[in-house]
Amino acid sequence: MPHHQELLAFTPSGPGLHEITPAVRRVVERSGVACGLCTLFVQHTSASLLLQENADPSARHDLERFYARLAPEGDPRYTHVAEGPDDMPAHLRSALSRTSETVPIRDGRLALGTWQGIYLFEHRRRPGTRRLIVHVWGE
Amino acid sequence: MPHHQELLAFTPSGPGLHEITPAVRRVVERSGVACGLCTLFVQHTSASLLLQENADPSARHDLERFYARLAPEGDPRYTHVAEGPDDMPAHLRSALSRTSETVPIRDGRLALGTWQGIYLFEHRRRPGTRRLIVHVWGE
Amino acid sequence: MPHHQELLAFTPSGPGLHEITPAVRRVVERSGVACGLCTLFVQHTSASLLLQENADPSARHDLERFYARLAPEGDPRYTHVAEGPDDMPAHLRSALSRTSETVPIRDGRLALGTWQGIYLFEHRRRPGTRRLIVHVWGE
Numbered sequence: 302m303p304h305h306q307e308l309l310a311f312t313p314s315g316p317g318l319h320e321i322t323p324a325v326r327r328v329v330e331r332s333g334v335a336c337g338l339c340t341l342f343v344q345h346t347s348a349s350l351l352l353q354e355n356a357d358p359s360a361r362h363d364l365e366r367f368y369a370r371l372a373p374e375g376d377p378r379y380t381h382v383a384e385g386p387d388d389m390p391a392h393l394r395s396a397l398s399r400t401s402e403t404v405p406i407r408d409g410r411l412a413l414g415t416w417q418g419i420y421l422f423e424h425r426r427r428p429g430t431r432r433l434i435v436h437v438w439g440e
Numbered sequence: 441m442p443h444h445q446e447l448l449a450f451t452p453s454g455p456g457l458h459e460i461t462p463a464v465r466r467v468v469e470r471s472g473v474a475c476g477l478c479t480l481f482v483q484h485t486s487a488s489l490l491l492q493e494n495a496d497p498s499a500r501h502d503l504e505r506f507y508a509r510l511a512p513e514g515d516p517r518y519t520h521v522a523e524g525p526d527d528m529p530a531h532l533r534s535a536l537s538r539t540s541e542t543v544p545i546r547d548g549r550l551a552l553g554t555w556q557g558i559y560l561f562e563h564r565r566r567p568g569t570r571r572l573i574v575h576v577w578g579e
Numbered sequence: 580m581p582h583h584q585e586l587l588a589f590t591p592s593g594p595g596l597h598e599i600t601p602a603v604r605r606v607v608e609r610s611g612v613a614c615g616l617c618t619l620f621v622q623h624t625s626a627s628l629l630l631q632e633n634a635d636p637s638a639r640h641d642l643e644r645f646y647a648r649l650a651p652e653g654d655p656r657y658t659h660v661a662e663g664p665d666d667m668p669a670h671l672r673s674a675l676s677r678t679s680e681t682v683p684i685r686d687g688r689l690a691l692g693t694w695q696g697i698y699l700f701e702h703r704r705r706p707g708t709r710r711l712i713v714h715v716w717g718e
Binding site: 303304306340342343344345346371372378379380381383389392393395396397399400401403432434436438 | 475476477490491492493496498499501502503505506507510536537538541542543544546551552553554555556578579
């Protein structure tokens with residue numbers, strides 16, 4: 302099948318990096334594509350995507366804290382504050398990570414590097430359901 | 441038609457986030473694609489792309505000011521200054537946002553989230569014409 | 580051929596921006612695609628991709644130094660330090676640039692802007708071999 306599209310829903314337990322590689326792998330398997338690409342798209346502006354190291358949790362912890370320092374809560378210069386103190390930093394941290402990401406498929410599998418995992422990067426303190434579109438195409 | 445490509449030109453009124461969602465939607469409509477993807481590519485290194493909240497202008501204002509603080513004009517450490525004080529910050533702000541972005545198409549429409557808009561992020565004070573390639577493919 | 584995929588390997592001489600445009604162009608030529616897209620994907624979390632100005636080396640120099648200030652080595656708040664002082668900054672600088680990038684193909688050529696070059700952004704002091712997948716598809 303040349304095009305295979307699925308809508309995935311996640312409800313993160315809280316802010317931070319949540320690995321979604323297994324769910325994406327299953328979409329690729331269902332697609333039956335051997336050689337192609339897998340595009341991920343997050344339908345939000347306060348949650349985003351990152352491919353990061355999946356071996357050592359300390360790398361994710363440091364990354365989350367780095368983004369929290371770079372775009373902190375409570376900056377008095379923010380004017381967009383009606384939706385809570387974590388809303389504007391969420392938009393900024395999304396801008397500084399990814400809304401879409403495309404990963405090649407080789408031999409029927411996601412061609413991730415040895416240490417790469419796919420993460421949903423949740424930026425709100427009390428996240429609702431997050432929707433991600435996974436589109437696989439190839440031959 | 442499996443591949444549909446158009447070259448769009450914009451002349452932003454000034455620096456900041458300029459919504460281009462309607463122009464991109466029209467390309468998708470002209471393509472006739474029902475299920476597929478839409479890739480956007482900006483042919484510049486001093487203007488970029490972002491998907492951001494399209495509801496409240498204060499979010500865009502704060503985002504523009506955040507990028508201006510993160511990569512400010514006039515940093516004495518810049519050596520690339522021949523093209524003006526806004527040139528090097530423009531390259532940095534482009535690096536920290538997106539050159540390409542891919543949005544899925546579902547049921548013949550861009551599958552944006554409820555609050556997502558597509559923005560051309562202009563970083564120069566006196567922008568010229570900005571060229572964007574929109575490539576739609578699918579079935 | 581609708582899908583053409585190649586695995587490229589680079590061994591950067593050191594950290595910083597290394598232009599890979601000629602190697603990517605050759606993949607596009609070999610693909611025979613006239614109208615389509617070229618997706619680049621780096622299989623690492625301590626090296627990344629950027630499209631940047633290829634005219635003046637001072638722009639790249641300033642960009643490298645900017646990222647070094649933004650995510651510096653030796654921050655005592657890092658806890659992920661087992662792989663050396665340049666490892667955690669490498670993950671952060673990768674997060675702040677790109678893992679994948681998609682460039683349109685028009686008239687059989689990469690549709691880069693006049694001043695755009697494709698760069699492998701190496702973040703480790705003593706890089707090993709870096710693997711990049713180039714996937715071209717179209718008609």
